[in-house]
Each structure stands twice: as C-alpha cells, then as structure tokens.
Amino acid sequence: MLKDFSKLETFLVVVRERSFSKASSKLGVSQPAVTQQIKYLEKYLDTKLVDRKKSGIKLTSSGEELYAVAIELEQSVIQAENKILKILNKxxxxxxxxxxxxxxxxxxxxxxxxxxxxxxxxxxxxxxxxxxxxxxxxxxxxxxxxxxxxxxxxxxxxxxxxxxxxxxxxxxxxxxx
The missing domain is CATH 3.40.190 (D-Maltodextrin-Binding Protein; domain 2)
Incomplete structure (x- = not known):
C-alpha cells in the first residue's frame, strides 16, 4: 500500500506544470528530489509513468490512468477535510x-x-x-x-x-x- 501521499502530490504537480524543473520550483524542493519521487512511484507501480520530451513531459498510458486516480484521491481528501471540519463545527x-x-x-x-x-x-x-x-x-x-x-x-x-x-x-x- 502506498502510504506516502506526498509522492502522488509531486506527480500531480509535475503533470500540471508539464515540467520537472517547474514542479521542483513550485514544491520548493530540488529537481533531483522530484525525479526521485517519480522514480519511486514508477518502481512501486512497476510501470513507466512519464516520458520526458524537449517540450516538457508526456504521460504514458499508465501515467494517464494514475493521474485520473490521483485527481479523484485529491478531491476525496479535500472533501474529507471539509467534512471533518464540519463535524468539529470549526x-x-x-x-x-x-x-x-x-x-x-x-x-x-x-x-x-x-x-x-x-x-x-x-x-x-x-x-x-x-x-x-x-x-x-x-x-x-x-x-x-x-x-x-x-x-x-x-x-x-x-x-x-x-x-x-x-x-x-x-x-x-x-x-x-
């Protein structure tokens, strides 16, 4: 089970920025750290997620599938946080x-x-x-x-x-x- 959701967050930022270097800048970490997190996901899932191109990055078909799941997960986390805050009436x-x-x-x-x-x-x-x-x-x-x-x-x-x-x-x- 993937317990560290920060790697998925990094993946989402890489996809949205269409660049490892822009993602590293936005996340406030080094570009090698971003690369390491993406490689961890690829190793964990045993599939290539991202192809680097001169014009930026391109998702593989597995990358497209993970991106869709990661967006759903991100929205679920936001909704869960909002529900918890309502429960706490805070x-x-x-x-x-x-x-x-x-x-x-x-x-x-x-x-x-x-x-x-x-x-x-x-x-x-x-x-x-x-x-x-x-x-x-x-x-x-x-x-x-x-x-x-x-x-x-x-x-x-x-x-x-x-x-x-x-x-x-x-x-x-x-x-x-």
Missing part, C-alpha cells in the same frame, strides 16, 4: 503575516481572493514590520509570513517568492547614486 482561519509593502500593495485584491479560494477558508492578514512577522511565525501565531528581506534563521524555511522593482519620483532633480 472553521479554519488561515493566519497570514506580511510586512507593510507586501501587506498593503501586493496581497490585497486578487492575490487574497485567490488564496481564499485555494484554501476554501477565511484568511486573516496581519501587517507588521518584518522582524515581528518572523517572531509570529516562530511562536506559531501565523502560518505563513511574506517579508521583503531574507532571513537567516536555521529554524525557519525561507523561499524567494518574487522580485519587485521600486522607482523614485521627484519634482526636483535627484542626485545619481
């Missing part, structure tokens, strides 16, 4: 922390709506200075923090999210730096 609020620039200019609007749709629950956004967001992650009062500066703490996982460009405007000439 709505989950996802606690998101962000520094001022991200919290005021990047997260509001479409990004926040998309996040609510994906997790199918409410999102509470806390906006504070970066070091406060880091402390809130450490004391587990927020699940995710988005800040502008990298952090160097062995107890936290840091991932680069996006690049941003800042532009200065002035009604008087500015010195060149």
């Amino acid at each position: 709505d989950i609020t996802f606690n998101l922390g962000a520094s001022f620039t991200i919290g005021n200019y990047i997260i509001p609007g479409e990004c926040l709506r998309d996040l609510k749709d994906v997790i199918q629950n409410d999102v509470k956004l806390t906006i504070e200075v970066s070091h406060s967001i880091v402390e809130k992650i450490k004391d587990r009062s927020i699940e995710l923090g988005l800040i502008e500066a990298p952090i160097f703490d062995e107890n936290l996982i840091y991932r680069k999210w996006l690049d941003d460009e800042l532009v200065l405007f002035s009604n008087t000439p500015l010195p060149r730096v």
Whole structure:
C-alpha cells in the first residue's frame, strides 16, 4: 500500500506544470528530489509513468490512468477535510503575516481572493514590520509570513517568492547614486 501521499502530490504537480524543473520550483524542493519521487512511484507501480520530451513531459498510458486516480484521491481528501471540519463545527482561519509593502500593495485584491479560494477558508492578514512577522511565525501565531528581506534563521524555511522593482519620483532633480 502506498502510504506516502506526498509522492502522488509531486506527480500531480509535475503533470500540471508539464515540467520537472517547474514542479521542483513550485514544491520548493530540488529537481533531483522530484525525479526521485517519480522514480519511486514508477518502481512501486512497476510501470513507466512519464516520458520526458524537449517540450516538457508526456504521460504514458499508465501515467494517464494514475493521474485520473490521483485527481479523484485529491478531491476525496479535500472533501474529507471539509467534512471533518464540519463535524468539529470549526472553521479554519488561515493566519497570514506580511510586512507593510507586501501587506498593503501586493496581497490585497486578487492575490487574497485567490488564496481564499485555494484554501476554501477565511484568511486573516496581519501587517507588521518584518522582524515581528518572523517572531509570529516562530511562536506559531501565523502560518505563513511574506517579508521583503531574507532571513537567516536555521529554524525557519525561507523561499524567494518574487522580485519587485521600486522607482523614485521627484519634482526636483535627484542626485545619481
């Protein structure tokens, strides 16, 4: 019995992204780790699931069948989680922390709506200075923090999210730096 569903999740991301490297980036793991997980599934199922092509990946017929089953399983897990939450009569609020620039200019609007749709629950956004967001992650009062500066703490996982460009405007000439 396949007890580790993370390998199926990796398989789903590879198929959806149509690329091992894009899947590794999306999952936040190395490309060899993604390859290793797919090879594990292929060995476990004793069949080839994916063919690599220049234009991306192509599923074998076994891969197509596994993909259909994995999607059903993914939907079943989501439905089961929602049923359990209803049984417990508990709505989950996802606690998101962000520094001022991200919290005021990047997260509001479409990004926040998309996040609510994906997790199918409410999102509470806390906006504070970066070091406060880091402390809130450490004391587990927020699940995710988005800040502008990298952090160097062995107890936290840091991932680069996006690049941003800042532009200065002035009604008087500015010195060149």
